[in-house]
Amino acid sequence: MKHLQTIDGSDSWLTTKVQSLFExxxxxxxxxxxxxxxxxxxxxxxxxxMPFGTACCAIEFMATAAxxxxxxxxxxxxxxxxxxxxxxxxxxxxxxxxxxPVIRRIYDQMPQPKWVISMGACASTGGIFDNYAMVxxxxxxxxxxxxxxxxxxxxxxxxxxxxxxxxxxxxxDLFDSSLRDEQLLNDKGLRLPPEQIDEVSEPFGNSVHQFRxx
Amino acid sequence: xxxxxxxxxxxxxxxxxxxNPLRVPIPASPADVDPELGGEHLxxxxxxxxxxxxGVLRLVVELEGETVVRVIPHVxxxxxxxxxxxxxxxxxxxxxxxxxxxxxxxxxxxVGVVLAAEKLMGIEITPRCQVLRVIACEMSRIISHMVWxxxxxxxxxxxxxxxxxxxxxxxxxxLQEMWTGARLTTSLTRVGxxxxxxxxxxxxxLRTFTETFPDTLDEIDRVLTRNAVWVGRTQNIGxxxxxxxxxxxxxxxxxxxxxVPWDLRxxxxxxxxxxxxxxxxxxxxxxxxxxxxVRLEECYQSxxxxxxxxxxxxxxxINVDDPRVILPPKSRAMNDMEAMIYHFKQxxxxxxxxxxxxxxxxxxxKGELGNYFVSDGTAKPVRWxxxxxxxxxxxxxxxxxxxxxxxxxxxxxxxxxxVMGEVDR
Amino acid sequence: MNSSANALQxxxxxxxxxxxxxxxxxxxxVSPAKVRDVLVWLKQTAGxxxxxxxxxxxxxxxxxxxxxxxxxNLRSLxxxxxxxxxxxLDPRGELAVPSVxxxxxxxxxxxxxxxxxxxxxxxxHPDLRRILMWETxxxxxxxxxxxxxxGRFSRSEQVRQALNVNPEGHYSMxxxxxxxxxxxxxxxxxxxxxxxxxxxxxxxx
Numbered sequence: 057m058k059h060l061q062t063i064d065g066s067d068s069w070l071t072t073k074v075q076s077l078f079e080x081x082x083x084x085x086x087x088x089x090x091x092x093x094x095x096x097x098x099x100x101x102x103x104x105x106m107p108f109g110t111a112c113c114a115i116e117f118m119a120t121a122a123x124x125x126x127x128x129x130x131x132x133x134x135x136x137x138x139x140x141x142x143x144x145x146x147x148x149x150x151x152x153x154x155x156x157p158v159i160r161r162i163y164d165q166m167p168q169p170k171w172v173i174s175m176g177a178c179a180s181t182g183g184i185f186d187n188y189a190m191v192x193x194x195x196x197x198x199x200x201x202x203x204x205x206x207x208x209x210x211x212x213x214x215x216x217x218x219x220x221x222x223x224x225x226x227x228x229d230l231f232d233s234s235l236r237d238e239q240l241l242n243d244k245g246l247r248l249p250p251e252q253i254d255e256v257s258e259p260f261g262n263s264v265h266q267f268r269x270x
Numbered sequence: 271x272x273x274x275x276x277x278x279x280x281x282x283x284x285x286x287x288x289x290n291p292l293r294v295p296i297p298a299s300p301a302d303v304d305p306e307l308g309g310e311h312l313x314x315x316x317x318x319x320x321x322x323x324x325g326v327l328r329l330v331v332e333l334e335g336e337t338v339v340r341v342i343p344h345v346x347x348x349x350x351x352x353x354x355x356x357x358x359x360x361x362x363x364x365x366x367x368x369x370x371x372x373x374x375x376x377x378x379x380x381v382g383v384v385l386a387a388e389k390l391m392g393i394e395i396t397p398r399c400q401v402l403r404v405i406a407c408e409m410s411r412i413i414s415h416m417v418w419x420x421x422x423x424x425x426x427x428x429x430x431x432x433x434x435x436x437x438x439x440x441x442x443x444x445l446q447e448m449w450t451g452a453r454l455t456t457s458l459t460r461v462g463x464x465x466x467x468x469x470x471x472x473x474x475x476l477r478t479f480t481e482t483f484p485d486t487l488d489e490i491d492r493v494l495t496r497n498a499v500w501v502g503r504t505q506n507i508g509x510x511x512x513x514x515x516x517x518x519x520x521x522x523x524x525x526x527x528x529x530v531p532w533d534l535r536x537x538x539x540x541x542x543x544x545x546x547x548x549x550x551x552x553x554x555x556x557x558x559x560x561x562x563x564v565r566l567e568e569c570y571q572s573x574x575x576x577x578x579x580x581x582x583x584x585x586x587x588i589n590v591d592d593p594r595v596i597l598p599p600k601s602r603a604m605n606d607m608e609a610m611i612y613h614f615k616q617x618x619x620x621x622x623x624x625x626x627x628x629x630x631x632x633x634x635x636k637g638e639l640g641n642y643f644v645s646d647g648t649a650k651p652v653r654w655x656x657x658x659x660x661x662x663x664x665x666x667x668x669x670x671x672x673x674x675x676x677x678x679x680x681x682x683x684x685x686x687x688x689v690m691g692e693v694d695r
Numbered sequence: 696m697n698s699s700a701n702a703l704q705x706x707x708x709x710x711x712x713x714x715x716x717x718x719x720x721x722x723x724x725v726s727p728a729k730v731r732d733v734l735v736w737l738k739q740t741a742g743x744x745x746x747x748x749x750x751x752x753x754x755x756x757x758x759x760x761x762x763x764x765x766x767x768n769l770r771s772l773x774x775x776x777x778x779x780x781x782x783x784l785d786p787r788g789e790l791a792v793p794s795v796x797x798x799x800x801x802x803x804x805x806x807x808x809x810x811x812x813x814x815x816x817x818x819x820h821p822d823l824r825r826i827l828m829w830e831t832x833x834x835x836x837x838x839x840x841x842x843x844x845x846g847r848f849s850r851s852e853q854v855r856q857a858l859n860v861n862p863e864g865h866y867s868m869x870x871x872x873x874x875x876x877x878x879x880x881x882x883x884x885x886x887x888x889x890x891x892x893x894x895x896x897x898x899x900x
Contacts, residue, residue: 110326110348111691112373112454122436137321153857154829155326155347158318160858187351188837188846196854208454245858250851257850267844269358346827354837358844389718519748519801537775628718644754653754665804694827
């Protein structure tokens with residue numbers, strides 16, 4: 057799996073020095089709060105989405121971007137189909153296992169700061185597809201910031217999710233570098249411990265009929 | 271193999287003796303410039319994440335210069351195990367699954383699967399249900415073609431028709447929401463009937479839609495049909511002859527654009543389509559331009575069918591009067607023991623189908639959508655096979671794109687009108 | 696009842712098993728040894744003209760004693776008739792039927808899908824490899840009845856195997872056999888291509 061670990065998550069010596077100098081200067085001049093607010097505001101209001109649209113949610117995403125619900129008023133009309141130029145990965149639609157390494161690679165290709173919105177029930181938990189082919193939630197593969205429920209979520213629902221992400225971004229601390237660490241896969245090739253993946257993928261609900269074949 | 275017959279050239283400063291701008295030919299391959307340059311092929315991977323592949327399709331293209339030597343599509347990136355899931359679901363529980371296969375025309379899918387289930391069980395639906403299902407299918411045809419139109423225009427560089435098309439889709443979405451409660455995942459039909467009857471406002475709003483929708487089609491027609499860029503990028507591109515189209519098992523607008531006048535609504539009618547007055551557009555050349563014209567004209571014809579269906583919508587029940595198949599109304603189920611038992615059996619055990627099998631094909635916007643059920647007497651099918659038109663149509667892309675340029679490949683890919691949910695199921 | 700059923704029985708005699716006529720559909724069971732000849736005859740004979748292949752699929756029953764059926768749905772566009780041809784195979788034995796890609800080009804992907812989902816080999820198919828699952832998929836053939844709905848491995852194992860797949864690694868033999876570049880490929884890659892390995896490209900791990 058070396059192809060997934062070609063990124064080194066750490067910064068160079070010079071970058072770290074410049075960052076700590078900046079932090080010292082801002083805190084000494086007592087403008088760290090203002091700087092924080094300004095940077096977060098500009099990040100939140102111009103999130104360029106990377107629409108990783110797979111299925112039906114992608115159509116609702118396109119409807120959200122079209123003229124009736126208009127994503128442009130949130131600064132998101134510039135849809136970056138290249139991950140290198142995007143801020144937020146919106147996984148709209150179900151994610152089969154065959155597509156899992158692809159989304160992982162796309163996520164790794166995005167530069168920091170980056171966020172992930174999991175749009176729809178299938179991206180959040182696997183949805184109605186509790187079978188051999190479907191990843192039970194993209195959070196087993198990439199870290200997720202906002203989950204938008206719905207099958208598919210209404211455009212208003214997606215916009216609410218985006219606004220939640222705005223709120224999250226505005227609450228971030230610019231000087232907390234751990235927020236911007238690359239979250240790589242571990243040496244076993246997973247993001248989470250296997251027990252946790254198995255636990256979140258367990259079927260819930262009380263219908264055994266969904267696994268009984270007549 | 272159809273190579274471009276148009277010679278590519280670029281203007282250069284100056285003019286010749288007649289005053290026409292000078293043009294310098296663009297070589298089709300590096301070998302034309304310098305024999306030593308030619309011969310090296312480049313393998314380019316397009317997708318699975320790419321805006322112009324209409325979903326998670328991966329195309330591996332072998333290029334000689336800008337010319338496509340070979341294109342190999344890889345599918346399966348959206349494989350969701352629908353057919354396996356269908357074996358663990360009652361027939362009515364399969365209907366919400368069908369919304370998610372072809373999510374651009376969900377009501378059409380819903381109708382297709384219950385037609386097969388009703389054929390298997392030998393159920394005759396009521397006249398009102400028939401007409402309402404025709405309305406559902408034609409509305410789905412319109413929204414599917416609108417997505418196709420919008421996304422194809424974006425691929426070929428025209429952004430505005432996308433917004434016009436999606437605005438019309440929003441109007442149909444309002445109608446779908448009014449009828450079923452959902453914009454996209456409608457789950458409209460049930461075995462033997464429908465989810466619910468249409469509200470009165472639906473009929474008036476749909477009639478208003480049919481009166482104003484052709485104006486948008488005229489606008490799109492004005493912008494695209496005789497546009498030099500559009501014509502230049504779509505004529506003589508991706509040609510398939512009628513024999514090839516039949517051999518590749520194409521269906522729907524892809525087949526008709528190649529000159530084969532086969533439409534399941536006319537040739538193997540279902541849902542009473544033989545009683546409606548409509549034309550089926552058939553192309554001549556089998557190129558991308560013809561497919562565009564066929565789909566545009568189909569929208570006009572769907573509008574025509576919708577008007578007729580609204581005029582002849584009969585009164586009466588939408589569900590068949592068989593308590594073993596249709597849930598009894600709640601008032602009876604709460605008051606009458608027999609109705610309560612029927613309700614219980616249907617919800618807990620599902621509707622049992624007789625032993626046997628049935629195949630029902632409908633004219634989906636993409637082509638012939640077939641549903642094949644095999645039953646062993648229980649309430650869950652032994653085998654549910656979706657005959658996916660988009661999957662079969664997509665296989666012909668390797669034939670169509672040989673000899674064309676890379677940008678033509680994008681146009682050809684757009685003209686196949688794929689929806690990956692159906693291709694991969 | 697489709698008239699072709701009678702014509703088939705007259706022409707092929709014992710190779711035709713039972714004929715079922717139900718719900719307006721005609722289903723003809725054919726012996727596996729003769730199915731290729733039957734399909735060729737149906738396509739090429741003047742009165743039959745089954746020029747359109749609607750579908751190729753397979754059916755496995757829950758009853759383990761029943762055979763696994765491979766199904767061809769044929770259509771004659773000129774006479775608007777549909778016909779279903781079925782072949783019965785032993786689900787516990789080797790599953791192989793002849794391919795019809797040379798008769799109907801649309802069968803290419805349809806047969807690949809039946810191979811992927813059921814493990815039925817189509818002899819004579821030009822490029823029989825998995826189409827919906829990835830090529831190194833190790834869990835088996837999903838639509839078989841002994842394959843559980845949620846797969847054989849645990850969820851974490853499935854995620855791990857899926858993430859281990861190099862998305863660029865799955866080029867087919869056909870794609871990598873670029874004639875002009877073959878001489879310039881490194882020796883080990885040429886050897887691996889010659890041996891038929893397709894699941895990794897060099898320097899990918």
